[in-house]
Amino acid sequence: MVSSLLSVRGLVKRFPGVTALQGVDFEVRAGEVHCLLGQNGAGKSTLIKVLSGAHRPDEGEIRWRGEVVEFGNPTAAMRSGVAAIYQELDLVAGLSVADNVFLGHELSTAGFTKRAEARRRTRALLARLGHPEIWPDRDVGRLSVAHQQVVSMARALSLDGQLLIMDEPSAVLDPDEVRVLFGIIRELTAQGVAVIYISHRLAEIREIGDRVTVLKDGRTVATGLNARETKTADLIALMTGRVLENVFPQRKPVDPAAPEILKVRGLADGARFAEVDLTVRAGEVVGLAGLVGSGRSEILETVYGARKAAEGTVEVDGRKLRRGSVGAAVRAGMGLCPEERKSQGLLLDQAVFRNITVSSMSSFARFGFLDDRAERARSSKLTEALDVRPAGVDRVVRGLSGGNQQKVVLARWLLRECRVLLLDEPTRGVDVGARSEIYELIRSLADSGVAVVVVSSDVEEVLGLADRVLVVREGRVVHEGPADEIDESRVLDLVMEGHAA
Amino acid sequence: GNTPQNQGGGNQSGGVKVANDEPGEKVVIGFSAPAADHGWMAAITNAAKTEAQKYSDVELRVVEGTNDVNLQISQVETFINDKVNAIVLLPFDGAALTPVALKAMKAGITVINVDREFDSPFAARSTVLGDNHGMGVSAGTYVCERLKDKPGSVVAEIAGIDSLPLTQDRSRGFAEALQGCGLKVSNRVAAEFTVESGERAAANLLQAAPKIDAIWNHDDDQGVGVTAAIKNSGRNEFFMVGGAGSANVMREIKADNGPHKATVIYPSTQGADGIRLARLAVQNKSLGDLVEVEVPRQVQLYAPVVTKENVDRYLPTAFES
Amino acid sequence: MSEDTAAVPAQIKAPAAKHSSISALLASPAGRNTGLVVALVLLCLGGVVTAGDRFADVDNVLTILRLAAVIGVVSVGMTFVITGGGIDLSVGAIVALSSVWATTLATQGIANDTHWIVIVFTALVVGGACGLVNGALIAYGRVVAFIATLASLAAARGLAEIISNRKTQIVNVPGFTAFFDASVLGVPVLVVIFAVVAVAGWVLLNRTTFGRRTFAVGGNPEAARLAGIDVRRHTVMLYTLLGLCCGLAAVMLIARTTTGSATHGGLYELDAIAAVVIGGTLLTGGRGTIAGTVFGVLIFTTLSNVFTLNNLSISAQAVAKGAIIVVAVLLQQRLARRSGA
């Protein structure tokens, strides 16, 4: 009989206006990988924060090794052996990697930090995570998101906990990085450490998970399911309450005579990428595949004018855009959903409707005066159509779950009815249900004549969604062709070429 | 003989022909004063500069005015390093600048202390003092004269920067003089020597006291603001006594068309006097009208009351605020 | 103990669950300022109790409002800059420079020959130009706002001293003083101007695209930029707006004191920022309220008025002022939290 490490009963957590958890029960055994599934906003992250002492539950009990405990603060949880990697990266930009890894449990003698020791241990942890190239003295704020995620994991490992909680750790990782992560998880569980693993990717859960708990609207709807044998359809039905089929929408053949709306020629930023040519016709979805760090985000941002191009031209409807001017791009009908929605996409402390209308304010204004009733009405329609939850356009965006925040950014450009839509990782952190809704949306936009560019690290997504695929490696386009003429392993080969071990 | 005002006025060298004005050996004088954040202080510096320009043998170094004693000390230290011949120092706080003044004296530099007194007699060769306490007394005496037949009169006071010792001295003198005729200050507010603060303080004061018989305002600069506030309120049941003696107020007194009926002079020529004394002391000359062959240790300036009757005498040396 | 402090930012408002009509009222825009209103009412009660009719008098109320008017206009402008994520330490110096420039003999001469409006115009142009320089330094020169405006503070005051030769410049343009000394239906023109500026500021901040952009730029400049807002141009406009407010404040100050002077506006920066922040505008940007600012200004001016009516010593006033500020803020916070804000 496997011992129960952690068990949770009737957990309730209320926020002003929202009850995020309304009765969660589940139990984690030592040495297992326990997966949490649930739609965006189901309460997964909130649960994690309660378990790691970052939030105090309003009701319910937590038993740790059979004893009722109250983790009043993160330190208490850490002392008991609970370590967490949060969804919103919990790192301090400005501090070095090593400092971040040991923040709060610094290696020190008499208050003086043992820097050499910390550096050495950090290097060891990073090596174990497959990233010996991350320099322990580097400022964390200058690392890529993926590397930051690695540092977060190193931090959690440094705590030597009995229970390791990971909130969507794979969202920003490459396939091979995910494999390394899984290797470590297996190593840990073999030593009897329990892992709570959250992901929207069912395939991952099948691979690494032992048992599954499904949350819906803050409640446990099923717990203790076998991670490998429960049918996908059943899981999705439990999560969403409905049955989903075909994830990727049907493509319509692109009219070869359709006007070329976006035309990029010889674009280079002088550092990260060069010689990028890209043409997107009305009604076409073009996907950019590549590894994290291959420069796709930079390409999109440069096309959009958010970075200044060193060479090359960007044309929309045949008119050349001024370099380095977002305003010009937006006026020409371009829209960008940036990669990091929190820091680049959203006004977190403002209402949903204000976030949606921020790029099309003038259409709600007469002589500069805004008609906020019309703004709310139009925004409501969009959020209903996109099923943003909880509903209410006056809600502050910060309180929304990650997936719903992404929908808000999308709604912004839907409202603007742009000609060219640039999407950088549009489904990162988005649940299965919402994901297919977003796919539908992108497709229907294309069908209405919008030129769409999608960047995604999920090759399956690029291939399923796009009409045409460009593979980017180290800032160069190494392949271009119709999506249905290439398969996943070929893309991966292209992407990795020259890196093969 | 010569009143100190006339002597320092600079626009006339007095009737006596003295050898003192003849160019002598070159004198380098350092001048430091608090920040010129009000008209009187600005006038002090301006007068000093004008005075220095009259003498071909004087080189004046004026440094940034400051209300930070730490900075002012360092300015004096710089003068000492520079080996100037004399320092004319109007300290932000007399006591705080005493140590560095002592240091300067020890280094053989002639220190002339202006307005705010050091707390050591060895810190300055000579001291030019206004008479803050006397100023209060003069104002109080004038108020008493006008109100002596009306016991129970309401007297208000608009002080300057309240945290300065000189303000305390003025208020004390005023209260003492009023006591002499059985009056007291019934409302007191403090401003900051600026027009704006004067207006603000007066506006509130006029609300605090529905009926007033006399107001003494410590400073004619802030007095411009006080006058504006009085005009705004439409009140005219009282008379007002000014302080420091700006040309503006004197003109008003002369024209007799405003609330000001008098002002008490606090000579803004002290800086200029300081320059003169410094030059004389360095050149080993004596003060013209005195028999004494040395520059005196202390010159305390008189604080006369200017009224319509005698305004013509003082107007020429008054400072334009 | 912990999570309701740091994890949940105070500004998350969730209108969904309306507990009672009282909390609904508290959550309304007026309600968000309950703490300030309560503080102000308590202050007025204090005034009435200690000074009776002298406080409650119409004249006294007008005096308070007149005193509030000048710093109020600056504070309204400051609300925009702070909401937009900036700060301006040079406001007092800009007021001084504008007041001096608008009252030079030359300007007054022209004003006398043509129309007194020349004075107003000059002050506004000088103020606006100073704001423009600040804004350009900050937005295009990328100098931190604190440092850029600290530099402007020194430069503008120095310039004002040079122009005025450190003398108080008295205004002798009859039409000018006559206009600003007048009253409209018993309300002094200065107070009317303040009211107009406050209302216009409220409309601009809450009802226009300009205001909406200000919130966006202050809340998350990078997101605002990627949403197509020209953040730098907007920043310049914010500082210019504040500069214009300073110019207007200079005009009002000239009218009140009948003078222009390099000493005008001393420490306005602290007064204005204090009023804005006590009113509930976030110093980090992204949230701002004109109504709160107006309350903040009124609290500070009423405070000095009550003190003066009571003939308190300046030192005691200072101590009491410190205590009252803290109490007002705590009150505001407790009430705002109760309202579910």
Next chain:
Amino acid sequence: MSEDTAAVPAQIKAPAAKHSSISALLASPAGRNTGLVVALVLLCLGGVVTAGDRFADVDNVLTILRLAAVIGVVSVGMTFVITGGGIDLSVGAIVALSSVWATTLATQGIANDTHWIVIVFTALVVGGACGLVNGALIAYGRVVAFIATLASLAAARGLAEIISNRKTQIVNVPGFTAFFDASVLGVPVLVVIFAVVAVAGWVLLNRTTFGRRTFAVGGNPEAARLAGIDVRRHTVMLYTLLGLCCGLAAVMLIARTTTGSATHGGLYELDAIAAVVIGGTLLTGGRGTIAGTVFGVLIFTTLSNVFTLNNLSISAQAVAKGAIIVVAVLLQQRLARRSGA
């Protein structure tokens, strides 16, 4: 990319940034301050050119350092508070209050009866206590730092005036003045104290857990909390530390002026914040440098000194000061950007 059990090769490295030796130098800790060093060197060059030996003299350098010492100690403390995401406007007032409290007749009496160290002790306790109150108001009372310390400013100055009865209190404790007037190997004690505080501050910020946590609390308080740091307690410690620095500065000012006074430390808040910010510490918290702060203080004091030596018109000095601040910051930025910072 989900079910990629597909064989995937291991390490993918993004093109590494190329480091030339120059940019490596610029990116080093010393290099990060290149702009400031250059600005300071230019200023000194200006001093030498305009004032020659009078500037380059040892005595003059010591004068600059003595001037820098007092505000320098406050600025080092301020660096901690700002790095920790806070701000303190009450430093000048705390210096004043400490100086007054440490020089009352009572304190001096005790000091004369026992040991002059009593004065130092009193000043430190008063300063530390003020800082503690600030910190508690901010961390536990959740009053915005700007407002809380603005309130302390008013209260502490008021209290200082009440205690001193607005008189300057002269120190007559022989041992005290003798100690602080002395020199160590030709370096005045005040300068030595400044140097010790700066070095200790550097070690504390860069080599201890306290320092690491200060960066974390300022850079990302939520992450700091999740890492198990008691953010509120740490905040209190930061303000207390600054309070202690103010107490020490008060001692130094007492020694320099032989007085305690309620007018001491006027506008130190602006001077200290300006020095810290020009030094490169972010006003938003999370990044701070003691070396930069020291350079900032030296730049400002050298500026005053050069002006003093040069007999410039006072108003022109103000204008020049503004311009020089902007140039220094622009220089620092350009050089820092070039170094890839």
